[in-house]
Amino acid sequence: MESRYRALLEGPQANTEAWLEEQLRHARVLPDDLPDDPRKLPQWADEHTRRVANEHALYLQQRREGAPRRYFTNRAHALWFLHQVAPTKAVDGAWLHGMLWQWQDPRFHGLIRTFLEELGDGDPHCNHVLIFQRLLSRLGCRQSPPLEPARYLQGALQLALGQHCERFLPEVIGYNLGYEQPPLHLLITTHELAELGIDAHYFQLHVTIDNAASGHANLALSSFADLAQDEGPAFYERVRHGYRLNDLGDDTPSMVASFDLQTELFEALERKGLYGQCMHSDRCRLSGRTINEWLAEPGSMPAFVQALEDQGWVKRNADPKESRFWSVIEGPTAPMFGVFDAYEKQLWYDWIAGTWQGPAVRRVPPGQWERALQLQTQPPIFPRTTDVDTLIRAMAGNRHASQQGLNATRAFIQATGLMHGGLL
Ligand SMILES: [Fe+2]
Ligand SMILES: [Fe+2]
Known part of the structure; x- marks a missing residue:
């Protein structure tokens, strides 16, 4: 599909x-x-x-x-x-x-x-x-x-x-x-x-x-x-x-x-394992195995995460900041900075936090960031002679979201007179 x-x-x-x-x-x-x-x-x-x-x-x-x-x-x-x-x-x-x-x-x-x-x-x-x-x-x-x-x-x-x-x-x-x-x-x-x-x-x-x-x-x-x-x-x-x-x-x-949070976390780690299995020094060990060995074995993530917990790297159902592992992955000076993307870090965070009721999240009013956005709207680059069919083709799929497509949309509206409320 x-x-x-x-x-x-x-x-x-x-x-x-x-x-x-x-x-x-x-x-x-x-x-x-x-x-x-x-x-x-x-x-x-x-x-x-x-x-x-x-x-x-x-x-x-x-x-x-x-x-x-x-x-x-x-x-x-x-x-x-x-x-x-x-x-x-x-x-x-x-x-x-x-x-x-x-x-x-x-x-x-x-x-x-x-x-x-x-x-x-x-x-x-x-x-x-x-x-x-x-x-x-x-x-x-x-x-x-x-x-x-x-x-x-x-x-x-x-x-x-x-x-x-x-x-x-x-x-x-x-x-x-x-x-x-x-x-x-x-x-x-x-x-x-x-x-x-x-x-x-x-x-x-x-x-x-x-x-x-x-x-x-x-x-x-x-x-x-x-x-x-x-x-x-x-x-x-x-x-x-x-x-x-x-x-x-x-x-x-x-x-x-x-x-399912845990399934998603394990799957994300499994995908990371492919890249991480040769990136660690053999001095990095957990429960008697090197990190590279852990990551090289498909399906080992549940046991790996369990080992992190058993060895005290992760303290679940508490503020993630109290877990040593969190300080390894989060923050610009963290040794593994950038290894996990924002979604993967959020999986870790919520999995560690578990039943811990974190600090109240500040409710974000919808549109806060969109309003702050200052985008320069370019004048249409399509010459006035461009035929409407060409403009329509430039608005297909999600091409209308490109600079070319946005221009085509404005030019189409002008060419056909289909503006709304005379605002254009
Ligand atoms: Fe929509
Ligand atoms: Fe709609």
Whole structure:
């Protein structure tokens, strides 16, 4: 799945339509919560919004009454989550790319507006893909651990749909209808990331921009109405199948719940072992074996970590600063400075800390860092004569997040007159 995702990022692939058909066959047999009568879609959206609001209020009340976080047991868990969703977030909006070709037809303008907002209208401050990438960079999490194939499925679907909007128009409309309804897990994620000192601007932004009153959720509904107007029941049936594509692969709450701190730590160490097994002097010994011997033997990490604990290098369920091992890996003068990246250090930290209630993390207001950012917006470099097709091609996949793609986005908006509120 990862190779399909990466190939689609590069551009159209020969077998994509057949692959999409196959995914739709999987989706077709799933249940959905859409009304049988499409005229009831506005009520359905209202009910969805109301239900999410009620469940969110209940969540907040439980938290006020002392309930623990529902999603993230610790900060490592939250960073792990960001890695898991990164392939999807890296192509935010991609399923709508092909709508751009229809820019002369007003019935498509709602979906095109949604797509342009995902791209921040070509402003790097507001481009969703860039906002997520900056979040990972600030956290020192640009480097991803290996992910399960399922994590690439939604991203691959989005890229594939975006490349075949014409053939799969009803399915794209349905997919968009599902993706743009703000779910409960988005609200919980936003709350708990901020609580763990992680700037949740990216998530907060989606709470507002996808809102049902005037945001992407509403545009998704009105676009359906515009485009399904003269169509029969078969069209709506296909919309429903596209909607169900959202349910293929992991659902967020169970994906979040599958995290296991110790397993993640051992796996991270196993990967490090490959590089570290020849880096230590033979004077470094632990329980009678050299560190190189420990690291050279696959599957020995649980015993290695146990030995660290037995020999007093690690004191669990206490402030990690009290562990000798922590001072070896953390800080600019630490002997192993730079060996572990930010995510791996957080795994160590939270595993050592265990039941120890650390110092309260300062809640980070979403957007704190994004506001501090001063980016220079460049004037479009595309000559006025560039044809719209060239601009559209420069906005495909996640290329719209490059300097060239941002310029193309602004030039596209100028060339087509599809600016929002006359602000450009
Ligand atoms: Fe987005
Ligand atoms: Fe959106």
